[in-house]
Amino acid sequence: MQTFTPTDNYNLPKVLAQFDTLTEALDYAAKGETGFNFYSSKCELQSSISYKELSNKAKKLSFNLMGKGIVKGDRVALLAITSPDFLISFFACQYCGAIPVPLPPPLAFGRKEAYIEQTIRQLTSSGASTFLVSSEYLSFIGSSIKNTTEIISFSEIKLFKSLDKEIQVLPNDLSYIQYSSGSTRSPKGVAISHKNVMSNCVGMNSGVGNKIGERAVSWLPFYHDLGLVGFMLGCMTSQTSVDYISPIDFAKRPLTWLKLIDKNKATFSYSPSFGYELCSRIQKSYQKLPDNIDLSTWRVAGIGGEMIKPKVIEEFGRIFSSFGFKKSAFNPSYGMAECVVGATFSKLNLGMQVDHISKKEMIERHYALNIPIDDEKNGRTFVICGRVIKHHSIEIRNERGDILTERHIGNIFLSGPSIMQGYFQDKEETNNIIKDSWYNTGDLGYLIGDDLVVVGRSKDLMIVNGKNYWPQDVEWAVEKIDGMRSGDVAAFTLYQDDIGDEPTVLVEFRKSLGWNMKKFSNVLRNQIVEMVGLHCKIILIPPRSLPKTTSGKLSRRKAKEHFIRGLIKPLALS
Amino acid sequence: MKAELGSDKSSNVRKVVLEVLKDFNKKGIVISDSTSFVGDLEFDSLLVMEFISELEDQLDVSVPINILPDIETVGILIVNAKRIVREEHG
Known part of the structure; x- marks a missing residue:
């Protein structure tokens, strides 16, 4: 029978990330019994991989990668699904000095073209020669992405001949590239060295006071810094066991997150505000957490990833206090991929x-x-x-x-x-x-x-439900409509006390366009949804009311400020 | 007996989908086969999962996650849901 990895190692002393490289950290963790565990949406253990097995399998796969011709410094894109396959591939890249580039799977209804365009741009920007995907997505991704990148499934890559070669990994080598930053049009890959990630893991482990008895639970995706580093690399480098559910299963049944914390008596888990909000909403409506669930072991309930909404956090604390949840466990933090994860x-x-x-x-x-x-x-x-x-x-x-x-x-x-x-x-x-x-x-x-x-958060970034959107992408979508010009549009989020950050778009409306205002707003809204996948509040404003910089470019920051101060007035719907 | 239940379910798929959709139709728009999830019903990726979860419970099936990119409209979802019900319940 499959069993989960223990919370603490039997003999191996806990070392809090004081290693030079990720490979050195994994070689050390491989001397113990702790590791990663994967649970279903019903909280049943599906698979488990100790750091020891992870290290062995990753080394073996690194030989296949080298056998395929991948050399140190090559970029290898990985479909970042919550599974042992992703983790083994990620560390196989580390062992052969290749640079993994985790990319998200397609998770929306429709919007196929937008997903493919984004993925192609990220593959091109990183120059990835190979893209490893899970077999379920092989035909979709393989048939729609037609560029020079070779697309191979996680199982096929194991069939390549083995080239047994020791590669030296140095602290200043790149350890991964992450695309949480930058717009779809011009993606920016955050390039992180081993030294970067190790120093952040040291800071993070000391920040959250990681100690003997620590056990983590996470539903955060591996294509985000909070999931990839906070609850994967940060835990591996401190030999901490982690219990995962996939972000999909979390979104389907949010309370599974809390059940999993109870199941193995976890002490450490994190979420952006919206995850806490989702649990409160579900608990208040149709699903209920069983009475015997005990959240009293949860020592650090971290909050990060987007602007923290105090009311949402207070409500979660109130609702789940009857399950032993301690409000004192909340730990607000701040960070971004550009400084690995936590600042x-x-x-x-x-x-x-x-x-x-x-x-x-x-x-x-x-x-x-x-x-x-x-x-x-x-x-x-x-x-x-x-x-x-x-x-x-x-x-x-x-x-x-x-x-x-x-x-x-x-x-x-x-x-x-x-x-x-x-x-x-x-x-x-x-x-x-x-x-x-x-x-x-x-x-x-x-x-x-x-x-x-x-x-x-960044005067540019629009963070909605923990996802990053770029105003340039929203503005670009609007500018594609006939008759619209660049500089006619400004997109940003406006903080509303009850709902948090609301994506808002100011659009200069000229009668000469020949549109009825209401219809025009609907066209704009749909265009943005189709191209960017974001629902925005559209506000039509008079022509030439958006502030420009001295060089004639749109000043988004000033536009927002003028709007808040009432210097830009919305047109009344006629 | 099971086969009967299956075919009964298959013919009811449309009804179940539309019933489940009611809770997700915040603006109360008129739903037809060509109604778009993203454009008309304003589904974001969180709502998609909540909806799928509810649908899975009602139809007693498991919806494979890799079909999502192909599901643009309510009509396409119904076609796929019928197929899944047929496959899982015979």
């Missing part, structure tokens, strides 16, 4: 701490003036995301680049050994955001002492 973590056992500040002072003076929490009308509540990880530094700077003092709102800059090598083969974009070893996150925030408060 700041809250102090342990404090729960979610918030800061309530004056809206007026925030907009007019960019100052976070603390006001009483019950003054809802004049205030905004933000979540405190904790301190920057070990060996890293954080600064808040204004537009001119001056370093700001406490409670002044500005751009968040990070530096330290986790900051990526750059966007893969894109020097220009890299130089735009990393200068003198400081990375400009593009996010806005302020400090209270050493604690970071994030007030807005």
Whole structure:
């Protein structure tokens, strides 16, 4: 009978990521009994792979990869499904010095063309020679992606002749490329070295206080940094056992996540706000968690990945307290793929701490003036995301680049050994955001002492339900409509207290286009859904009301600011 | 007996799909075979999974995840759901 891997190793001392490379970390973990376990949506164990087996199988597969002609530095795209096959392939790449590029499977109804276009662009950008996919997707992906990349299933690759060769992996070699960043039109591959990932795993494991008895549960996809690093590499490098359900099974039955935490007495699990929200909604409606479920072992309930919605988190804490869930377990954090995954973590056992500040002072003076929490009308509540990880530094700077003092709102800059090598083969974009070893996150925030408060994610990125969308893609979709010109459109998210970040599109409407306003809005909405897969609120505004930069380009940030301040008024529907 | 149940189910697939869809039709639009999940019903990838899960329960089948990219409209879903019910229940 299949059994799951134990929580702790019997003899092997726990080492918290103090290794030079991922291969060294896996070789060490392979001396113990811990590893990865995969569960079904009914919480039944489906397969299990200890770090020892993972290391053996990955080494064996690395010989097949080399036998196929893959050499050190080659990029190998991997369909990032939640399965042992993906993990074995990921580490096979590590052992032969190839650079894995995890890509998402198609998970929406329809939108086939959009998926194929995105995948082709990512394959081209990474220059992947080979794309390994699961057999269920082989015919769909194989028949629709027609470029130079060779598409092979996870099982076929094992049939290649074996070339037994020892490859030396060095700390400065690239360990993976991740495409969570950048628009569909111009994807940007975050290039991470072994040194980057190891230093972040050290910081993260110390941030969450990983210790003997730690057991992780995750439903996060392997094509996102939170799933790939937070709950795969971060756990492997600290020899922590993980119990997985796939993101698909989580979306189908969210409460399985909580049942799995109870099942093996897990201590550590993470989700963006929307995952907590989904559980609360389901628990309040039709599905119910059985009474005997016990969540009291859950020590760190991390929150990250998108702007944290305090009300959603409080509600989850309230609803699940009767199952032993401790509110003090909430651990808000902040990070991004460009610094591997985690940049700041809250102090342990404090729960979610918030800061309530004056809206007026925030907009007019960019100052976070603390006001009483019950003054809802004049205030905004933000979540405190904790301190920057070990060996890293954080600064808040204004537009001119001056370093700001406490409670002044500005751009968040990070530096330290986790900051990526750059966007893969894109020097220009890299130089735009990393200068003198400081990375400009593009996010806005302020400090209270050493604690970071994030007030807005990247002025460009639109994060909806944990997924990243790029305003350029939304604007591009609108500009494709006959008669529309570039610069007529500005897309961004607007924070609404009850629903969180709402994707919003301002579109200049000219009568000369010959459209009826209502019909035009519908056409725009559908066009964006078809091309980008995002449902946006469309707001028509008078011609020439969007602010431009001195070089005539759209200033998205100013457009949003002018709209919030009422300087741009929506046209009334006629 | 089982075969009878199966064919009965197959003919009822359309009814079940439309019934399940009611809970997901927030704007209350009129549903036809050409109704698009993404364009008309505003399904995002989270909602797709919630819907599939509900449909699986009602039809007592398991919907393979790799057919999703081909399912543009309600009509195409019904055709596929009928096929799956036939395969699983005979």
